[in-house]
Amino acid sequence: MSLRLFDSKNRAVRDFVPVEPGKVSMYVCGITVQGPPHIGHMRVAVAFDVVRRWLIRTGYDVTMIRNVTDIDDKILIKAAEHNDDWWKWAYRYELVATAAYNTLGVLPPSYEPRATGHITEMIDLIAELIDRGHAYESGGDVYFDVASWPRYGELTGMKVDELQPAADTDNDSKKRDVRDFALWKGQKASEPASASWPTPWGRGRPGWHLECSAMARRYLGSGFDIHGGGIDLRFPHHENEIAQSCAAGDEFAQYWMHNAWVTLAGEKMSKSLGNTLSIDELTKNARPVDLRFYLATVHYRSTVDFSESSLAEARAAYDRIEGFIGRADVAGDISTVALPDGFVSAMNDDINVSGAMAVVYDAVRHGNSALASGDKARARELALQVRAMLDVLGLDPLSEQWVDCAESQTADLGWAIDDLLAQRTEARAAKDFARADAIRDTLTAHGISIEDTPDGPKWSR
Structure with missing residues (x-):
């Protein structure tokens, strides 16, 4: 059977036929680097890493782009709360995210563009949308005119009349319609001057949705194969991406794939809810390969309820x-x-x-x-x-990934294991077999095997 994928846009499983035979182009929404990534972020990364690996295994030449959102309302707020420069804050947590990807064995993308490195492409895209009558400037902001695009809602099936006002701006008085969304946000006095760039419409910074459209076009062209991301991004983020890209004349993604959430006690995991689990914390008590196994062996469209x-x-x-x-x-x-x-x-x-x-x-x-x-x-x-x-x-x-990881962990813990074995030997000599068995059970629970030999106990992972 040839590859078939569930296309979120068509709400059906479709035969996969790439734009260019033998090649696959993928764009996956990456992390907004406002803080350390949690297991929900890594669910996205692992799910699409498996998709990518399967495509490679079946003979495709895969180009995979995963972006970094390094300018955003949340980043500016977090940096200000900690009296830090926003760009330092963003870069710090970009490095943390990269470390988390590496920890779980996620292949590096073909390229990982930052939003702040593609302001020129964003300005060009906005200008095209204004020229085509799908965007307008208002008081230093630029908005996408939702009413000008009859296809709006094609990803989620929502009708324009059913839409709630966009949540990416607090300045609805500038809009022609409260459902319009920001492509460009004019500079605010409350924000650092460094978080703005010059444009024909005044200094400012990009809207979140615009960033992905500009970067996908830059690296994958006007039409590409697969756009992936978490199910929570379908609206408004992906819906707005489709609208602005197609309104600018791009074909955009041929297949849309969305992975389901990771939940904790049945509730979606998010930073705003405060029920996040960082990769650093999780891997203190679990091997990275075990955590990857946990995430990778559940169908990407099935919810993972973490426990x-x-x-x-x-x-x-x-x-x-x-x-x-x-x-x-x-x-x-x-x-x-x-x-x-x-x-x-x-x-x-x-x-x-x-x-x-x-x-x-x-x-x-x-x-x-x-x-x-x-x-x-x-x-x-x-x-x-x-x-x-x-x-x-x-x-x-x-594989090299997990063998090296195991050897590193073993080297780090070797002194502690040797100390426990010494305690076990002392307990056995004192005929305290309950304590000796408890030490052995502790080591076994952490993946350490013990073999008693004439030369003393030997251990291995």
Whole structure:
């Protein structure tokens, strides 16, 4: 079966046919760097990393753009609250976001443009929209005229008469219609002068929606294949992107893909709600690969309700897979290993990772049976297939990403493990077997295996 994707705009699964044969162009909305990224942000990154990896695995030459929004109302507010320069604040958390992507094994994008580096393209796009009669200047601001674009609402199915006023400006008196949205925001006395750029309409800064349209056009052209992002961006952000880009004459995205939320106790995770979980905090108690497994093995359109217990279940499932691969002893290259038909069919069915993982689990089960019966050749064949399938999901335990991570973690913890083993030896000598067993259980719970030898206890991950 050839690749089929659910297109949010058409609300249907469609055969994937790229604009240019053999190539795929993707634009995925990145992070607004107002603070550290949380697990919800990483859900987006991991979901589209899996999409990208599958496209690459099936032979496409993929160009993937993921932007950085480094100028925004929220960034200016946060920086002011901490008496910091907004551009320092934005760059600091851009680096934190990059570290989080790397921690979870997300491939670097083909390019990662910053909004502030593309002001010229934004000004040109605004000028085109004004010339075409779809935008107007008012008191230093520039607005998109929603009523001038009859197709407005085509992504979400909303009708113009049903729209609530746009929430990206507090200056509705400047608009022709309260539903119009800002393309350019005139400089405010309350904001730093450095957060503005000269334009034919006066100094100011871009509206959030405009940024992505300008950068997508700059790097992917007027028409490209896939636009991705979280489901919360469908309105108003993506709806406004479509309107302004198409009104300027661009074809824009051919397929729209949206991943579902991460929730905490059933409530959408967001900074404004204060129920965020940062990647730094989460990886204090969980290996990065376990966290990626947790995020990557749920269908991208399914909601993830985060809990410690569900993360523990994911950790246990991945441990079982790692254990099989370790026992089968299949280090080496997997680039030429053929993927099972069932896995391929599942991934081609709108990136159905749940169905794909069923094939992985089945192979692990049969592989363990082969090991138990002494059929090492069959076990090795299945273990190589498991590694190849996991590689598509960015989860091959023998990949450089996770081997290096494990070695680094082991080196960092080595002194502590040695100390605990010494305590265990003392407890055993004192016949305090309850304490000795408790220490062993603690180490086992953290992925450390202990082997008692004539030369003393040895440990390994």
